[in-house]
Structures are given as structure tokens and as C-alpha cells.
Amino acid sequence: MSAILHQGDVYTATYAAVPHLLEYAEELGPGKKSDDLLSSIAYASRGGPGAEVPEFLEEAWEDAQSDARDLILARLVSGLVSESYAGSLVFGLLDLSGEWDWAEHVRNWVWGYPIRTKCPACGHEQGVFWHEGRTRQASDDHSIHDLDVIPALDTGITPNDDLEFDGEHIPRQLMGLAESTGYDTVARQLRHLFGRFPCALCGQAVEVTPMGSG
Numbered sequence: 001m002s003a004i005l006h007q008g009d010v011y012t013a014t015y016a017a018v019p020h021l022l023e024y025a026e027e028l029g030p031g032k033k034s035d036d037l038l039s040s041i042a043y044a045s046r047g048g049p050g051a052e053v054p055e056f057l058e059e060a061w062e063d064a065q066s067d068a069r070d071l072i073l074a075r076l077v078s079g080l081v082s083e084s085y086a087g088s089l090v091f092g093l094l095d096l097s098g099e100w101d102w103a104e105h106v107r108n109w110v111w112g113y114p115i116r117t118k119c120p121a122c123g124h125e126q127g128v129f130w131h132e133g134r135t136r137q138a139s140d141d142h143s144i145h146d147l148d149v150i151p152a153l154d155t156g157i158t159p160n161d162d163l164e165f166d167g168e169h170i171p172r173q174l175m176g177l178a179e180s181t182g183y184d185t186v187a188r189q190l191r192h193l194f195g196r197f198p199c200a201l202c203g204q205a206v207e208v209t210p211m212g213s214g
Helices: 012-028 032-044 055-077 083-096 100-110 167-180 184-193
Strands: 115-118 125-131 134-138 144-146 196-198 205-207
Touching: 012 032, 012 055, 032 055, 032 083, 055 083, 055 167, 083 100, 083 167, 083 184, 100 115, 100 125, 100 184, 115 205, 125 184, 167 184
Parallel strands: none
Antiparallel strands: 115 125, 125 134, 134 144, 196 205
């Protein structure tokens, strides 16, 4: 797959190959190899730098993205995705639904990249990230410390087979998707992504990710 999708670039071969890769993922059935293919297809759907899709491949390319979304959603809702790929396919589902800002935000968190937070009271900024099963913070001197985040308490929205992401409800939809299908690790990550913690300078509550923003 790296030959036709390298660091976010797409090529004419990407558009031609994805429908066939999707068929192969379906033939493989649930499992890590199939999950890996679906994750790559979802990432390719972002487009990115590279060739535009040729007109003669447009229909097959668009159908493959829609079918990949349906397959990923069906497997997530049924709990058939391997735990190690559940997070990747959750944000892959966002990619395939056109929710690219949210997808990038969740991807960064799941993969352990820092998210910049800002205290609404005093303006203090810091990097917050997920690492080894807990939330951590990077101080100005580049030292790393554990950060006690109060997980989001909002009720998750249990998805169905026709899930359509809906603006400000996306955090609750994501949490409901992970929790209702038993992906405990991803559910915990998301609860912390939408949680809050006291500012180190003034003590006011800081949201890791304000609800309704991606």
C-alpha cells in the first residue's frame, strides 16, 4: 500500500487500486490484515498532495469510499474490528464521512501527538497528549509530566448502521460508538480527549477539546 499512498500523497494508481483493495478486504473478512487495508483506504480518501482523480476513475473511486465507510461502520458497530485498529478505523470513519478536521484531531490524539490547549481565564498554553494509557503534558522546559484529566461525563450516543455525524454531537457519537461496541481502550482515550483539567497557573478548568470543535 505504501507504493500507492506515501505520507498522505495519492497517485492515479491509488484511485485505480482502492476499489480492488476494498474487495480484498471484504474477502479477507474481519481481522488485522483487513483492518489495515481499510485504514489505508480511509487515509487515502483525504486526497492530499498528488494527482487529481481521472474522470474515468471517479465513479469507482467514489463508490469505493462509500462502500469502505459502510463496511468500517458495520464492523465497528458489530464489534468485529481488532482492538489495535479500532482507534484508526474510528478516525478513518470520520475521514470517509468528510469530517476531516475531526479526523485529524482524533488521529493526533490516538497516535500520541500533542494537542495545544489554552486556559480560557489566564491564557496559559501547553501541549497535552496521550501516551502509554494516560494523559500527559509537555512543560515549557520540555519536561513530561502526568496530567490528571477528568474524563468527559457526557452520555455517549449509541450509533446504528446509518450513522451520520452531526456537528456538535460528534464527541458524543464517537464516545458512544467506542463504548457501545466494547472498544474500552478507544473509549477511554476519547473520554480523556473530551475531558478537562485544572490550569497549572490559575486553577480554572481547561478543556482538552471543547465540545463542538474539531
